[in-house]
Amino acid sequence: MGYPRNPAQRRYVLRVAVAMAAYIVTLAAALRFVGGGAVTGPPAYLLALLPGLSVAGIFWAVGRLLVEERDEYLRMLLVRQVLVASGFTLTVATIWGFFENLRLVGHVDAFYIAVLFFLGLGLGSCYNWLTLRGRSEG
Amino acid sequence: MKNRLKVLRAERDWSQGDLAERLDVSRQSVNAIETGKYDPSLPLAFRIAELFALPIEAIFSKD
Numbered sequence: 287m288g289y290p291r292n293p294a295q296r297r298y299v300l301r302v303a304v305a306m307a308a309y310i311v312t313l314a315a316a317l318r319f320v321g322g323g324a325v326t327g328p329p330a331y332l333l334a335l336l337p338g339l340s341v342a343g344i345f346w347a348v349g350r351l352l353v354e355e356r357d358e359y360l361r362m363l364l365v366r367q368v369l370v371a372s373g374f375t376l377t378v379a380t381i382w383g384f385f386e387n388l389r390l391v392g393h394v395d396a397f398y399i400a401v402l403f404f405l406g407l408g409l410g411s412c413y414n415w416l417t418l419r420g421r422s423e424g
Numbered sequence: 425m426k427n428r429l430k431v432l433r434a435e436r437d438w439s440q441g442d443l444a445e446r447l448d449v450s451r452q453s454v455n456a457i458e459t460g461k462y463d464p465s466l467p468l469a470f471r472i473a474e475l476f477a478l479p480i481e482a483i484f485s486k487d
Contacts, residue, residue: 291450359453359462418461 294354298347305343312336341400348407363414370413371406378402427484430458432476447471 316333319325325333348368355361379399385391433443433454440458444451449468456462464472473480 356448357450357453358465358468359456360450362462418456 292355292357292360294351294356297354298351301347301350302344305340305347308343309337309340312340338397341397345403363418366414367407367410370410371403374406374409375399375402425463425484426460426487427457429454429472429483432478432483433458446475 312333316337320330320333348364352361352364352368355364379402382391382394386393429443433440438446440451440454444454447454447468453462453464457464469480469484473483476483
């Protein structure tokens with residue numbers, strides 16, 4: 287997206303920053319207390335849920351940006367970016383799943399799907415740049 | 425879709441940034457519309473027509 291230019295983009299950056307901070311804190315807590323065995327049973331599930339929910343906060347922030355972006359062209363760029371990211375994530379995850387099922391590759395933890403999506407957003411941004419770049423003036 | 429946005433803007437000696445500000449859109453939007461990479465929605469096309477005090481068909485036309 288580059289430097290945030292309008293209020294919707296600034297809110298997006300703030301929301302992602304909050305979600306990332308929550309992710310770091312909750313992941314550290316989950317690793318320490320659940321991974322270390324200090325917390326077990328239902329509280330362990332609750333604590334283990336928090337890092338994933340924090341990452342889901344980033345997905346929510348992307349969704350809110352799609353709703354709140356008032357500039358229709360920038361909104362279209364974001365829609366294309368998210369479509370590329372979704373297609374890329376689903377394709378790689380599905381192919382990897384079959385490879386894994388046929389024991390051609392090792393197991394990869396499912397939370398890497400989120401990493402694929404963020405990588406896909408980057409690819410979507412490149413796709414937008416390559417297909418829509420034009421002369422700029424003024 | 426073709427448009428005369430660049431010509432109309434030049435006649436008024438407006439930069440893309442000036443036009444973007446008047447339309448309350450980003451400069452990227454103005455650039456994308458001018459270069460034919462993006463066709464504006466009907467509401468935005470009406471705002472453009474209103475700004476230049478012209479009918480929509482005097483600004484936008486089929487290829």
